[in-house]
Amino acid sequence: MRRDRQLRAAAAAVVCLLGLVSLACAGRVDGGSRQKLEVEKHLRRLNKAPVKTIKSPDGDIIDCVHISKQPAFDHPFLKDHKIQMRPNYHPEGLFDEKKEVAAEARERENPIKQLWHMNGKCPEDTVPIRRTKKDDILRASSMKRYGRKKHRTVPVPKSADPDLINESGHQHAIAYVQGDKFYGAKATINVWEPKIQQPNEFSLSQLWILGGSFGEDLNSIEAGWQVSPDLYGDNNTRLFTYWTSDAYQATGCYNLLCSGFIQINSEIAMGASISPVSAYRNSQYDIGILVWKDPNEGHWWMQFGNDYVLGYWPSFLFSYLGDSASMIEWGGEVVNSEPNGQHTSTQMGSGHFPEEGFGKASYFRNIQVVDGSNNLKAPKGLGTFTDKSSCYDVQTGSNGDWGHYFYYGGPGRNPNCP
Ligand SMILES: *[C@@H]1O[C@H](CO)[C@@H](O)[C@H](O)[C@H]1NC(C)=O
Ligand SMILES: *[C@@H]1O[C@H](CO)[C@@H](O)[C@H](O)[C@H]1NC(C)=O
Numbered sequence: 001m002r003r004d005r006q007l008r009a010a011a012a013a014v015v016c017l018l019g020l021v022s023l024a025c026a027g028r029v030d031g032g033s034r035q036k037l038e039v040e041k042h043l044r045r046l047n048k049a050p051v052k053t054i055k056s057p058d059g060d061i062i063d064c065v066h067i068s069k070q071p072a073f074d075h076p077f078l079k080d081h082k083i084q085m086r087p088n089y090h091p092e093g094l095f096d097e098k099k100e101v102a103a104e105a106r107e108r109e110n111p112i113k114q115l116w117h118m119n120g121k122c123p124e125d126t127v128p129i130r131r132t133k134k135d136d137i138l139r140a141s142s143m144k145r146y147g148r149k150k151h152r153t154v155p156v157p158k159s160a161d162p163d164l165i166n167e168s169g170h171q172h173a174i175a176y177v178q179g180d181k182f183y184g185a186k187a188t189i190n191v192w193e194p195k196i197q198q199p200n201e202f203s204l205s206q207l208w209i210l211g212g213s214f215g216e217d218l219n220s221i222e223a224g225w226q227v228s229p230d231l232y233g234d235n236n237t238r239l240f241t242y243w244t245s246d247a248y249q250a251t252g253c254y255n256l257l258c259s260g261f262i263q264i265n266s267e268i269a270m271g272a273s274i275s276p277v278s279a280y281r282n283s284q285y286d287i288g289i290l291v292w293k294d295p296n297e298g299h300w301w302m303q304f305g306n307d308y309v310l311g312y313w314p315s316f317l318f319s320y321l322g323d324s325a326s327m328i329e330w331g332g333e334v335v336n337s338e339p340n341g342q343h344t345s346t347q348m349g350s351g352h353f354p355e356e357g358f359g360k361a362s363y364f365r366n367i368q369v370v371d372g373s374n375n376l377k378a379p380k381g382l383g384t385f386t387d388k389s390s391c392y393d394v395q396t397g398s399n400g401d402w403g404h405y406f407y408y409g410g411p412g413r414n415p416n417c418p
Helices: 002-017 023-030 032-046 097-109 115-119 134-139 162-167
Strands: 050-055 061-066 126-130 170-182 184-190 203-211 219-227 238-244 286-293 300-304 308-313 325-335 362-370 383-386 393-399 403-409
Touching: 032 134, 050 115, 050 126, 170 362, 170 393, 170 403, 184 203, 184 325, 203 286, 219 286, 286 362, 325 362, 325 403, 383 393
Parallel strands: none
Antiparallel strands: 050 061, 061 126, 170 325, 170 383, 184 286, 184 362, 203 219, 203 325, 219 238, 286 300, 300 308, 362 403, 393 403
């Protein structure tokens, strides 16, 4: 009898270790205390001891963690890594003093910031990290999956694999380029706060840097803004990044929720709320995102706006992206969970269709790729893709001011999208 119970407990523990079943399974082994211990252990692993702590008005806690204590350095391959405090190479030229003065002037023009800045700053030599709370983990379907993606969700423009699109109800409206070697991408992304109908849905706007096939070996680096009640516990618009080197299976995560990305910036926190956001027929705000590959070290760097080099994904994390990207995508993605068999009313972008134009529809402007000579270039042969244009659509254009741009998004459920 006793042995039987032990066996059953052991089997359950293995299942839980594999992260196959929800937290409830850990609870069943020997009650709620076991689950509590597991959650606390997981939180201790994720949250590093802060030098200083800042409470954000949105309820977030931002921990200023010493740069050498950040989650990246849990990675066995990074034990002896020497942090690079500056990129060796920048596709727009390495910033000098002059550029920094110009940047300050631009900052005054474009005040977009993160909400937690209202209540303090992180000291030098620290990086701001959004603290993971117990509730964040309890919302996840499994502790091990927290901060990871539930499904493969990358849009496949040519519908090469329709299963992929139908599998999880993800819908996209994107622009893309392929058929070349790419070493980075840039865009200025209009920021909105789309309404999410169901807490397990999300709405995001991002760029994708993709390498490999759309099978099991897809390499992806993603960055933009997202509203995800599941991941963050609210409806705020947040800056996010994501990476994977195996099509969203075992490797990778959002933000700094696993070891990988090495942050060097003390002012911008991954996963923190962006403020202000755009309003219909009113003020418009946008954020600049640039991701590029260092031609010498091979690391993939990320910059937010004109001034914040956030850090880098070390080259060894990837296989295909260790060389170059084969496809770049820009655009929106939502989850349509089809509550009651009807299309969700979760919005993409501003929740309005591209035809409405500036001040009403959401946009990406000045979209560019980094080419084989490490220069920023207009994308050649830009394609578009949408799963269902009557729900969410995309329209490209180009002019002198905005370069290549597109409007995208929509309301989801409407008479033409039942
Ligand atoms: C995917 O969904 C579309 C429309 O919802 C449908 O026409 C198509 O047959 C589906 N594909 C598969 C493989 O189920
Ligand atoms: C998020 O928005 C939905 C409706 O769009 C609302 O039902 C829900 O209560 C909101 N969640 C939070 C945490 O504010």
